[in-house]
Amino acid sequence: MRTDNRTALHWAVAGGNEDAVKLLLDHNANVDIEDKFGMTPALLAAWFGHLQLLQILVNAGAKVTIRNSIGQGIHHCAAHQGHMAIIRYTIEELQEVPLDKPDQTGKTPLLLAAENGQLDVVTYLHALGCDHQFQDKERNSCIHLAAGQGHVHVLENLIQGIFSESKNKAGQTALHLAAEGGHFNCVKLLLDNQCQINVRCSQNLNALHYAVKQGHKDVCHLLVEEGIDMNAVGQNACLHLAVKHNFAQLVRLLIAAGCDINISDHKQQSALHLAVERGQFAIVEMLLKANINLQLQDKQGKTALDLAVRSQHAVLIDMIIKMERFNARNLDTSQVAAEGQGDSVLGLPFNHVPNLSHVRSVLWNLATKHLKPGDWKKLAEHWDFSKKHIKAVETQWTGSNSYKEHGYRMLLIWLHGIITLGKHPIKELYESLVKIGKAEVAELSLFKQRKYVDRRIQRWIHLRSAK
Known part of the structure; x- marks a missing residue:
């Protein structure tokens, strides 16, 4: 026996060796012995999908209602791995095996199948009338779990007749989890089925916050195109999150989509404050070209220029002064973007200057x-x-x-x-x-x-x- 407490019977079952299993049982091997994780040979047979071995163990007197150390039984193991033959056998032949009982995390076999993308098992259990609204201890439903893992075909099967706006313990809907995971097709499917796009979680974040934070550009594009509120503020606006994580492409996307570039976070800092503090030259330039208000002050009364001075970012200091002087002349800042191919930190038109x-x-x-x-x-x-x-x-x-x-x-x-x-x-x-x-x-x-x-x-x- 090894340190994980697995016996020869455990290894024979896991390896699908029928002759070895029969031989060990003939020599009175303990059919219900548990390893370090509470896995019996029967549970291992269900996990690995060895139907014949499970039948042999059941005939040898194996307990079919036994559970491992995290409360998972035969149905849980089979559903997690997508072994339909095991589930059909246990339902048809072993009626004493509970079908909807949750494990220690609150997950039923249906929830485990949805979380792991086991479409056949989900469809089968769905047809048997398993409770689709059941939630685990984090209050995640099967639709949360499928969306969060990007299993779009499972989600498509479940979304009809299931309340997609239900929230988990963190106040997240399936859309939040799909966006956070960057699962474009799941996000699109939920939106196509009229889920609420602007719903916020307990931290006051919408789906765009989650997508921006993880840098999922395609999902961000989709959410913006569908009209999500880009200016929703929890501790941070979406623009602030893009700056904090140095996602220049997402900053450009949000600016182009018309977000409020002067919006402040919980510290009264603008996106420019954050970019200057982090020395993000490209993002600072983007924000300056977008005509962000350079006089905005944080809680300490500091402008972006003050922060650049404090950090001794000479290049950023010069960039901000250039733009402040540019603005003082009441020039059209669209000139910066339209003609921004010249030799300048801010891209202003220097090409026409000889020598x-x-x-x-x-x-x-x-x-x-x-x-x-x-x-x-x-x-x-x-x-x-x-x-x-x-x-x-x-x-x-x-x-x-x-x-x-x-x-x-x-x-x-x-x-x-x-x-x-x-x-x-x-x-x-x-x-x-x-x-x-x-x-x-x-x-x-x-x-x-x-x-x-x-x-x-x-x-x-x-x-x-x-x-």
């Missing part, structure tokens, strides 16, 4: 070689950067020469905005340097960098400086 890499080189040369500490702030103030924006850029510390990096970042942010206005950056930069009293710097950094500035602008600068 853009050269322009950037001019800006780098200006920031690192010509602007003194504090000069970049004067330019920023001249260009209507707010004090908050300047402070946010200045948060990044790279040493005693940090002002050079700060200046370059500010210039790139400005470049982003000036191009959206359709103005030539070199021309605008020259005028701005002159206005803040840096005409000499303008000459040194712009006019003399001939390889970076086209001849037309060179002539214009020359005429301006001559005045």
Whole structure:
């Protein structure tokens, strides 16, 4: 006997060895001996579908009403594994075997058959009049179990005449469980049979919450197309869950479907707050392009920019400042999406700018070689950067020469905005340097960098400086 307490008879039955079973019984083997899990040879015969061996054991006096350690009898074992011949035999020949008695988890043979996708057994027990509304200890019905495991053919058999809106202990319907499991066909079948799409569980979640949380894109598409409430909020809205789990495609789907992008969770955080905290650059960009409200504050009064500053996400800081300045000009943010194929963090249209890499080189040369500490702030103030924006850029510390990096970042942010206005950056930069009293710097950094500035602008600068 092994540590699992299985005897030779257990192994002979499990292996379907009829001769060995007969030999052991002839030598007075204990026909009802239990292993570690309470499985007798008869229960093993039912589990593995060995009808002839079960008949031999019954004829040898095996108890047919015995149950294992979790309360499962012969019908439970056979239904779990889909052995129709065993079930027919026990019903027709062994009438003392109960058909609808639950195991310790509250599951009847019908519930086990539904949970494990045993369609023939479900159909047979259905026809015998088994209680289809019976619920296990978690209050799951057979329709819950079939939907939750994705057994669409079983669900199709059961859905006629069974209340699909019943809730389990967690307040979930079959639709919740099908959506959570990503079982598209089960979700579609339930919806086609007019189940309630917006019903919520005890945690105030609808089916879309479950599908989003698990990243089931096809199910999410289906639920959205069928008109589910995308803005239902428990602790989180669906958009927040997509952000939390970094499902960029689902964020895009929800935005395109018209969800409320400014909705707040239980911490009063927007989806942008969450994306910034997690450093999710692609999702932040999506939300910015969708024109999310950048002034929304969480419970601590922090905006998304505040969180980016706190986390020292320089790229995110710059992205948010760019969009705040873009919004301040009352420009149409649809331009971002429509023309978003250019060379920009936010995808704004830079393609029409000649020699853009050269322009950037001019800006780098200006920031690192010509602007003194504090000069970049004067330019920023001249260009209507707010004090908050300047402070946010200045948060990044790279040493005693940090002002050079700060200046370059500010210039790139400005470049982003000036191009959206359709103005030539070199021309605008020259005028701005002159206005803040840096005409000499303008000459040194712009006019003399001939390889970076086209001849037309060179002539214009020359005429301006001559005045």
